[in-house]
Amino acid sequence: MQLSLNGRAALITGGSKGLGLAMAKAFAQAGGNVALVARGAESLAQAEAEIREAAPTAKVAAIAADIRTAQGCEQAYNGAVRALGQVDILVNNAGTSQRGPFLEVTDALWQDDLDLKLFAAVRLCRLALPGMRDRKWGRVINVLNIGAKAPKATSTPTSVSRAAGMALTKALANEFAPHNVLVNAMLVGIIESDQWVRRHAADKRNITWEEWKAEQGKPVPLGRIGKAEEFAAMALLLASDMGGYVTGTAINVDGGSSPVV
Known part of the structure; x- marks a missing residue:
């Protein structure tokens, strides 16, 4: 079985390093075209060069944008469309791990975490889903954390925003399934990143x-x-036609460490 993206265009947030870069490389090597979104221009340039070396025939776009804002999300999406023509695959991967004792987490930390991990995904989905729906083909992958299912103490706000991302995944999967738009989540355990x-x-x-x-x-x-390449392989399956009967799931990629399935 060979997974191929057949020229599909993917927008990957947090795409300049770690898991985002690993997914971008895997997608490009499988025949896809990729738009990387991150805030740092220098890291984006390095990531773009790495992908071009790994997949010389792929189209690669590097877009510097702060997706914590509505304007930044529009900048990211519009830049991807200009470079690649459309967005077939959206990977909401950007995120940090804001955590601490609940009574010490300020409103500002809550808002920053929600803006990056939840509202960015909401806004980018709102931009990308109409085209996917009209073309009767699309993939959305929300990269979350196993804390979304089994939050630990002092894990707010990150576990709460991840849990909201899991609910968003299921709601969108049910709404857009009739249009052959598949929406899934991948829950990260301890993986090199x-x-x-x-x-x-x-x-x-x-x-x-x-x-x-x-x-x-x-x-x-x-x-x-885990290895970033192992995580990227699962993302590639979900993004490809071979994953065409998988939607509305939250898949643990954690080596079995999660207490729940």
Whole structure:
């Protein structure tokens, strides 16, 4: 079985690093065209170069935009349409992990988290779904976290915004299924990404990256942390025609570490 995107155009937020970049590479290597959205122009340029090297025939667009605002979402979507012609696949991947004791989380932190992880997805879906509906083909993938299903203590606001993203996924899947527009969520466990690189860098024990990964992977049933390429492979399946009977799901990509399915 060979997964192919057959020239489909994908818009990926948070596309310059980590999981977003891994998905962009996988999509481009499978015959897709990709528009990367992030705030940092330098990291976008580097990501664009990496994808062009990995998939020389793919169309690649790098769009600097702050999708925490309505204007930034319009800038991202319109830039993708100008570069690629349309958006067939929307991957809402941008996000951080705002967390802390509930009584210490301010309104400003709540709003920033919701703007980036929930309202950006709402706004981009509102822009992309009409075209997908009219063409009778579309894919939306919302990248969330296993905390959306099983939030831990001191995990607000990130777990709450992720749970809202899961509800958005199911509601849109049911509404747009008659138009062959599939909407799914992927819930991240411990997977190599820019976020985990930063956590390792902040560790004061001066242990190597390999030692740190081994330590973090011990509680995972598979005994290791995941690879970004493994996550990207699942995204590619959902984005392709081979995933054509999967919609309204929230798939754990976590090595079995989530307490719920």
